[in-house]
Amino acid sequence: MEEISIGTALSREPGTVRGRLKVADFPDGTPMEIPVVIVRGSRPGKTLWLHGCVHGNEYCGTFIIHELLRALAPDEMAGSVVALPVLNVSAFHKNQRMSPFELYGGGDLNRCFPGQQDGSLTQQIAFHVYRHLKQYADCLVDFHTAMTPDVRWALYAAFPGEVGAAGEAIARAFGFHSTLAAAPDILGGSAMMAAAKDGIPGFIVEAGGKGPAFARATVVDAAERLRNVMRHLGILSGEVRSYGKIANFARFAWVTAPRGGLFQPSVRCGDTLDEGTVLGHYFDVYGAPTGEALSPHAGTVLAIHPGPLMGNGETLVHIGLEARES
Numbered sequence: 162m163e164e165i166s167i168g169t170a171l172s173r174e175p176g177t178v179r180g181r182l183k184v185a186d187f188p189d190g191t192p193m194e195i196p197v198v199i200v201r202g203s204r205p206g207k208t209l210w211l212h213g214c215v216h217g218n219e220y221c222g223t224f225i226i227h228e229l230l231r232a233l234a235p236d237e238m239a240g241s242v243v244a245l246p247v248l249n250v251s252a253f254h255k256n257q258r259m260s261p262f263e264l265y266g267g268g269d270l271n272r273c274f275p276g277q278q279d280g281s282l283t284q285q286i287a288f289h290v291y292r293h294l295k296q297y298a299d300c301l302v303d304f305h306t307a308m309t310p311d312v313r314w315a316l317y318a319a320f321p322g323e324v325g326a327a328g329e330a331i332a333r334a335f336g337f338h339s340t341l342a343a344a345p346d347i348l349g350g351s352a353m354m355a356a357a358k359d360g361i362p363g364f365i366v367e368a369g370g371k372g373p374a375f376a377r378a379t380v381v382d383a384a385e386r387l388r389n390v391m392r393h394l395g396i397l398s399g400e401v402r403s404y405g406k407i408a409n410f411a412r413f414a415w416v417t418a419p420r421g422g423l424f425q426p427s428v429r430c431g432d433t434l435d436e437g438t439v440l441g442h443y444f445d446v447y448g449a450p451t452g453e454a455l456s457p458h459a460g461t462v463l464a465i466h467p468g469p470l471m472g473n474g475e476t477l478v479h480i481g482l483e484a485r486e487s
């Protein structure tokens with residue numbers, strides 16, 4: 162069996178190993194290290210790579226990975242799971258999206274893959290993670306959140322040929338109805354797109370909201386769907402469950418708020434929109450209604466601003482467009 166060696170985590174035989182991967186340095190000289198878990202099955206097979214907290218305040222994914230890992234038994238597995246539940250660890254500590262030490266470039270780790278060894282802090286983190294991902298992963302699942310607890314959608318790298326077909330099959334095994342076929346020319350620098358370019362099918366799960374805005378039920382449900390992905394990949398035995406059709410959106414739209422104010426949404430994730438559907442209501446500081454937010458598109462709500470405060474130009478709604486149910 163191929164050895165899997167990531168930082169101090171070294172897996173040579175069936176079982177679970179834990180370790181740390183150094184990705185950078187803190188200003189005080191202590192190493193910036195991230196946790197690594199490798200669960201190797203008793204029989205050979207594919208390697209599923211999972212990571213969370215690419216954005217440091219998206220903790221739901223970390224909990225989903227933990228939930229899955231707790232239930233894995235190496236003697237029931239053919240293949241391996243490599244899990245890095247917290248990639249952007251300095252942002253994770255601060256409950257924020259990007260690293261507090263990334264001062265110049267903006268530092269969105271989801272735009273920095275495959276990384277650069279002598280680049281910005283965040284590019285260096287991406288580099289140290291990605292070289293292992295490229296070496297070992299047969300499939301990547303990357304966990305993110307949006308703004309509210311009811312977020313549940315997914316996207317796969319819809320590249321032509323085998324990688325895209327494999328990504329779609331994995332998306333179906335995960336089975337969130339709201340699923341986007343992400344074209345190769347969008348989301349550049351995400352781990353998913355970098356991996357797809359290297360022939361590794363990738364899949365992003367958007368589940369729950371940032372910070373504490375997620376529910377235990379979402380964690381348990383997503384972990385079960387991951388087990389279905391593992392059955393699909395042959396890492397776990399048993400029949401692959403069908404979750405039914407997926408929407409397979411061709412595109413999405415980020416709609417920003419042209420104005421600010423107190424805001425209360427009136428739609429939820431998964432709701433169907435027509436052009437002109439009322440998305441929410443604005444109020445002034447005296448409590449008087451000051452207007453409605455209207456949807457500029459027909460589609461499905463992937464994410465909605467939770468209020469109560471809307472700043473000018475914030476993301477009001479994220480809409481999946483042109484669903485092709487199949």
Ligand SMILES: [Zn+2]
Pocket residue numbers: 215216219271304305306
């Ligand atoms: Zn994210």
